[in-house]
Amino acid sequence: MELDAGAIAWVLISTALVLFMTPGLAFFYGGMVRAKNVLGMLMQNFFAMGILAVLWSIVGFSLAFGDWGNGGLIGNLDFFGMSGVDQNPVSLGDPEGDGGGLALGIPLILFCAYQMTFAIITPALITGATADRMKFKAYAIFISVWLILVYSPVAHWIFGGGWLAQRGALDFAGGAVVHINAGAAALALALLLGKRKNWPEQPMHPHSLPWTLIGTGILWFGWAGFNAGSALAADGVAAQALYNTFVAASAGMLGWLLVEKIKDGHATTLGAASGAVAGLVAITPCAGFVGGLSPMIIGAVTGAICFLAISLKYRFGYDDSLDVVGVHLVGGLLGSVLLGFFATTEVNAAGKDGLFFGGGSTLLIEQVIAAVVVLVFSFVVSIVIAKVIDVAFGGLRVTEEDEELGLDLSQHAETAYNS
């Protein structure tokens, strides 16, 4: 395929949009923590932009996208150290032959940069579950190792023509690769770290909901690049994905607020933010594969169910501080599975038909398999990585005294709000 100016322009913009989501996430989470931990949260997210871009360039991209279409568990080291990642059009695997491949009208270096922004935000999503109590050093090691041992292989399985993709699972922009993956790791870390001191007896309300709403706005905006950019072309599927993304966020907000108002008595700003993000999470795997009213239904159902899901942590006693499990894991599972019902080749010939569109249960079964496999893999490997850090690198959790003092002072020698 020749280089395509329209596609290049759109993916360049999308790359910047998705990168901007990580600061957005920092503020989304940063507003939700207590004032003494806000820099700790912002730093963990910003640091992800530092370390993960470097690791992605050195080895992550190659492990995810090297040997594209091998149907296997991991890529190879062909692109190690950016070797061969050049300005020529993307041509991975065997685009001309029977084996299938990935041919795009954008340079390989742009594809690498675009995928890098996903590799940054996915581990950063986990920070919401570990808020207020994880050592910065332990966090830095964890996301670095997790990128290589969890994110890159899972990205290969689905985005890189690995075994789940060859079985027939669909994931337009990362319902499984990003959200189930990060959500399962979040659950693992929340369990290993234990509860924050005095949780849940003492209320730990957000210290700045205006920040959370600014962050939500940035995420919502950036998600255009995340989902519509995943078309990797400037075409009708990209347009469909952009529309689906925005309307799913809207419906997600409405679904969440409706149930929240009925159950808790108030429609909260935090609920509006969380509902929109839940809708965005659920539409992520579906964005370029569904049409009509489907994105609205997917968004609304997910918003309502995710609101109910955030109460699970009280029932089971794990401190998923900012509801990464309730929103990203549950939302990612719902989106991935609902795609098995709502997918239609009418909007994307490269997709499949789901149960509601004459495709039978074939896709649904593959969606469930992919979702469960990614959940279990990420959960188990995350536990192992965290356990090793706990034993060999001085522990995961800050001391009780440092937790009381706050991460800002204890981990970074700074405070956010000074007179």
Next chain:
Amino acid sequence: MKLITAIIKPHKVDDVKDALKAAGVQGMTVAEVKGFGRQGGHTEVYRGAEYVVDLLPKVRLEMVVGDDQARAIAEVIVTSAKTGKIGDGKVWITNVEELIRIRTDERDEDAV
């Protein structure tokens, strides 16, 4: 001299202040405080979790007045702060041994 201390509901502060000014009170100190009394706390639901709020916001007023005014001023507070619902608060009067106005060094009743 007497010290009058009142704990009232926050939304009655302006009514009480206006009534006290009209009654000739020369000054007072207002503080936002939290506490519990017979009203007790209540339960709040936020983000799917129930929280017991033990301490409710109140406002504490303090003023030093002459011996002969104290009872009348306390009555003004009671009248203007009353809603009739639980949690309206309390007013109490205590003796003040000495009083000094810092600027002029006036003492006792002269300093009221």
